[in-house]
Amino acid sequence: LVLFRWQTQEMLLTDLAAGHRGVRRTAIRMADGRALFYCDDPPTGEDPLPPHRLDDPRPLPDRFAPRPGGGAPVGPQMRYDVLTGDWIPMATHRMDRTFLPSSDTCPLCPARPGAAYQDGEIPDTDYDVAVFENRFPSFLRLPGQDPSEEWLCDGDVLWPVRHAAGRCEVVCFSSDHSTSLSELSATRMGTIIEAWVDRTVALEAMDGIAQVYCFENRGPEIGVTLPHPHGQIYGYPTLTPRTAAMMRQAGHYRDRTGRHLLSDVMEAELRAGVRVVMQTEHFVAYVPEAARWPVEVHLAPRRDAAGLADLREAERADLALAYLRLMRGLDRFFVADDGAPIPLPYVSGWHQAPTDPRLRDLGRLHLQVLSTRRAPGKLKYLAGSEAGMGAWISDTIPEAIAERLREALTEVEEPEVRHV
Amino acid sequence: LVLFRWQTQEMLLTDLAAGHRGVRRTAIRMADGRALFYCDDPPTGEDPLPPHRLDDPRPLPDRFAPRPGGGAPVGPQMRYDVLTGDWIPMATHRMDRTFLPSSDTCPLCPARPGAAYQDGEIPDTDYDVAVFENRFPSFLRLPGQDPSEEWLCDGDVLWPVRHAAGRCEVVCFSSDHSTSLSELSATRMGTIIEAWVDRTVALEAMDGIAQVYCFENRGPEIGVTLPHPHGQIYGYPTLTPRTAAMMRQAGHYRDRTGRHLLSDVMEAELRAGVRVVMQTEHFVAYVPEAARWPVEVHLAPRRDAAGLADLREAERADLALAYLRLMRGLDRFFVADDGAPIPLPYVSGWHQAPTDPRLRDLGRLHLQVLSTRRAPGKLKYLAGSEAGMGAWISDTIPEAIAERLREALTEVEEPEVRHV
Numbered sequence A, B: 001l002v003l004f005r006w007q008t009q010e011m012l013l014t015d016l017a018a019g020h021r022g023v024r025r026t027a028i029r030m031a032d033g034r035a036l037f038y039c040d041d042p043p044t045g046e047d048p049l050p051p052h053r054l055d056d057p058r059p060l061p062d063r064f065a066p067r068p069g070g071g072a073p074v075g076p077q078m079r080y081d082v083l084t085g086d087w088i089p090m091a092t093h094r095m096d097r098t099f100l101p102s103s104d105t106c107p108l109c110p111a112r113p114g115a116a117y118q119d120g121e122i123p124d125t126d127y128d129v130a131v132f133e134n135r136f137p138s139f140l141r142l143p144g145q146d147p148s149e150e151w152l153c154d155g156d157v158l159w160p161v162r163h164a165a166g167r168c169e170v171v172c173f174s175s176d177h178s179t180s181l182s183e184l185s186a187t188r189m190g191t192i193i194e195a196w197v198d199r200t201v202a203l204e205a206m207d208g209i210a211q212v213y214c215f216e217n218r219g220p221e222i223g224v225t226l227p228h229p230h231g232q233i234y235g236y237p238t239l240t241p242r243t244a245a246m247m248r249q250a251g252h253y254r255d256r257t258g259r260h261l262l263s264d265v266m267e268a269e270l271r272a273g274v275r276v277v278m279q280t281e282h283f284v285a286y287v288p289e290a291a292r293w294p295v296e297v298h299l300a301p302r303r304d305a306a307g308l309a310d311l312r313e314a315e316r317a318d319l320a321l322a323y324l325r326l327m328r329g330l331d332r333f334f335v336a337d338d339g340a341p342i343p344l345p346y347v348s349g350w351h352q353a354p355t356d357p358r359l360r361d362l363g364r365l366h367l368q369v370l371s372t373r374r375a376p377g378k379l380k381y382l383a384g385s386e387a388g389m390g391a392w393i394s395d396t397i398p399e400a401i402a403e404r405l406r407e408a409l410t411e412v413e414e415p416e417v418r419h420v
Helices: A001-018 A186-204 A241-257 A261-272 A314-331 A384-389 A398-412 B002-017 B186-204 B242-255 B262-272 B315-331 B384-389 B397-408
Strands: A025-027 A035-040 A077-081 A086-090 A129-133 A148-153 A160-163 A168-171 A211-218 A230-236 A278-281 A285-286 A295-301 A344-351 A368-371 A373-375 B025-027 B034-041 B079-080 B086-090 B129-133 B150-152 B162-163 B167-172 B213-220 B230-234 B274-278 B283-286 B295-299 B346-351 B366-371 B373-375
Touching: A035 A077, A035 A186, A035 A285, A086 A230, A086 B186, A129 A186, A129 A261, A129 A285, A148 A211, A168 A186, A168 A344, A186 A211, A186 A230, A186 A314, A211 B384, A230 B384, A241 A344, A261 A278, A261 A285, A261 B002, A278 A314, A278 A398, A285 A314, A295 A398, A314 A368, A314 A398, A314 B167, A384 B034, A384 B346, A384 B366, B129 B186, B186 B213, B186 B230, B186 B315, B242 B262, B242 B346, B262 B283, B274 B315, B274 B384, B274 B397, B283 B315, B295 B315, B295 B397, B315 B397
Parallel strands: none
Antiparallel strands: A025 A035, A035 A129, A077 A086, A077 A160, A129 A168, A148 A160, A168 A230, A211 A230, A211 A344, A278 A285, A285 A295, A295 A368, A344 A368, B025 B034, B034 B129, B079 B086, B079 B162, B129 B167, B150 B162, B167 B230, B213 B230, B213 B346, B274 B283, B283 B295, B295 B366, B346 B366
């Protein structure tokens, strides 16, 4: 019954993107009702994963069940910051935190074979890529919730409040706890791209989702506490400030010139050339002309695409290679005194067009990778100007970042492609 | 001659704010041409500081002299980020970095008596408060420079470039290397406020300055490398993103209601009460309704004031006490297991109205103190959502911050006022 209800809600959407490159999809419900999706590499004859177990034996209570003291479950909310116009989600809810995995086991590792009880989040004993709803989400839509409902904080008209009725998912890139994305094969990278596409399509179709952001935080230097290679997907219920700014800029530009800003920016970078670090058949990587981070690089398709789901088969295959190559170059950007590469702490995130049909045309797919590392052992901190005024100050110039990154990219081994 | 040139340019402006509370002002030029201003506590009869030496004996070359290889000096530039509309200053210039103080001496400590050569930035052997132009500024206007001049990066119309023709100053709060602002007397705090007022008035009157920001970064956790108690003052040549957002919001609000947004926000916080943490005769401190940081508190005057210079004598005296009390409370916000207070890493910055007469009315003075510390030993990092999307997510609620801060404030000793 649970599986059936889920199928009618979400299966059709996932099916839209299915079939690509032979990635095997399996969808289950976790014991507390959260959705979990496996995406497994295309079979090669060697070591095919057996079918995934479809149940979750953990004694987790339904996350939407009435609270212990009675009363309906409370979801996360967001408050309108009238000073800036931003919506700030905050932990106004307190979901039960029982069954939090103990800190000495990784919640993203697969279940141990034969273990009676699951410490982790993933019920099966192996997987290639697994996506599931975050257990402690900043955005969550409760059953029956109207995502457009608004009320007032302290009854004051200055202070609207809304449900933070979005979606937060976790994407495990590998069952191997100690690897990292840049060490994966191009085949696996292709599977990750398919998972991003699947989830983007599914989340964009949900009521009240304004935009979908697939991203990875990597490294303890930016606060990542789980070393297991993983990323996240946010379905935001409102436009984010950066996206809103890009839409404003692209709208003004279209009004003035009739042209597409983000498309023209990529063309201009190709013309200037000096910040371009990598070109493939379908993608271009460049340090943006006004890069604000100590390390920043964008990766964009040559052809206009609103999001990952618009990429064609050949573009996705090319992207798998380009993405890995870029991340491998970034992991060689800084080297220690003995010449050993220093893995880069980074945020790597996909900017995709908003779902609003009035804005969708103004968006254009691009990846932004940024790092706060400015030298080995040195980080850029967000101090008074950045944190208080939102005014970034760069300690370097984009052309210097590009020069070093081009150099680092020459040392990268080509990603291995497992032919299927 | 140097002193005379300086007097005609800047002395008159400083004089406008002079006379308050008997603070003694002395202005000199540093050896390389930078301006330095001493503000000394009102004399009490005990230990008056002798007059300051008016020269700077260091062998620093004029910072605006032709460069060693010939050619005019190059100042910092800023590039227009067409994706967001922000201007990003960057280190496109490379001023000579000779005479950088060696790392084992503090450049903010006073000169050692009798030393032949000065390692530090301040030529005199003692001071109360000293303000001087940053030697390696992110914003600097070169002689003869037109701050409105614009050209193009790589010749592309998408990418305007401008001089980062602003001003960066350093404010030393004490000659005592090992104290901190919250430990100073109210008398000294009053002198610091006078220094902020003096410099705000002077910088706002300079051609091309859009807004003046007096702020302090405190703590190694946010990247402060000099423990000597000090703050900074930025004269930005363009509106910062946060100020631009506040002006947009306040403008919409005025259009719709005829009222002042920032004034109404303070009134609404007083009405709601639940986030108010401190009230004095002239000031109110509250955690803002949509606080986005793990610790955030605003301090605003009860009366509309565009900036610090608009505060009357009694308001400044009240502010000195209120500011110290607030900072002492914040330094008790987190306590260790043994009950010992843990000094808070923070950014504390004054939002003042922009200089543009069309916007000035929309601004309203308020202090914003924020911290990235979310628990003893734990920091909030800016990860994918914040760094990539500009979308803050709060792990707490403002009312919980307010409750803890009110509690911490009850433990604060009253600042000592040295009666003059």
